[in-house]
Amino acid sequence: MPFIGLGLHVVVAIFFAVHAMKTGRNLYWLIILFSFPLLGSIVYFLVEYLPHSRLNRGINKAAGAAMKLLDPEREYREASAAYDLTPTAQNKIRLAKAALERGNAQEAVRHYDDALTGPFASDPELLFGLGRSLLAEGSAAAAVRACDVVARLSATHPDYRRDETALLAARAFAGAGRRDEAARAFEHALGTYNNVETRARYIAWLAQQGDTARASTLMEDLQKAARHWSSHARDINREWIALAQGSLKA
Incomplete structure (x- = not known):
């Protein structure tokens, strides 16, 4: 032995x-x-x-989720305190992210607007965060502005988070009611990057537009792909599968 x-x-x-x-x-x-x-x-x-390792990332993710569950306001409090103590651009970005995570999109928009000045006027992280916050705000006017923000981001930093920016553009067009541009943007994002969130959001938008045939076809393709996912992949994409399925049942 x-x-x-x-x-x-x-x-x-x-x-x-x-x-x-x-x-x-x-x-x-x-x-x-x-x-x-x-x-x-x-x-x-x-x-x-x-x-x-993936194990450590999983542990960190689980720990972060547990902390959010036990004290959901912690990051926002700490970000606010850090900014009050040292009002740097980085602390303002942190505060903007915490506000968006908290569900206060209007506050996040305000912080991003304040940070997009001087040497940070064309910062890609700030522009991307502003675009996300405007879409989270949910109004048509915010979506119209998000279209301009995403166009500015694409023009100044074409390689920045290209897959996420492509989806952000499609969502902005959709929210602004620019249907033809939204369809082209979704098809571009789907054909170029084809990630699960893009497919789910496109399915939801198509269903909203009444194009259930195209939405159902994409849903079938997504379900076929999902059969080959690992349990980890299914957990990560559970939210998007639910969004796509729910939109077709509505």
Whole structure:
């Protein structure tokens, strides 16, 4: 039995050694792993492997969700306090994001507008955040302005979050009632990036426009793709599947 345990330690050390070589870690890890197979593997797992693994990201995501559930106002309070203490552009961006996450789109719009001045007048992160906040506000007037903001973002930073910006443009056109432009923008986003959120939002918009035939076809394609997803992918995209299904049942 001790020999089996010793063999397992070596196998684990070899696994981490291969990982270290493939990911370009420092070569001293090989010495540690093979000199101290058990202890070295534990240290490598905690220092190098876990922080960059999906498991750690899942843990962090779950912890973040739990904190939001227990204290949903925490980030907004901390962002407000940080901005009151040091009113920098970065703290204003943080406050704008926290306001949007809180559901206060109008406040987020105000903070983004305040930050889009001087050297930050064409900052892509600010323009993108402003566009999202305007669409979250929900009015037709805000959507019309979002069209201009997205056009400005695309003109000044054409490579910034291209997939998300393409969808943002489609949503802005849709909210502004520019039906033909919205259809072209959705088709462009679908044909170029084809992510789940784009498909779900397009299905919902088509159903709203009364084009149930096209919406149903896209829904069938989405359901076929969903059969091959992992449980993790299904969890991530649950919101979008529900949006698409709900729009066709309405």
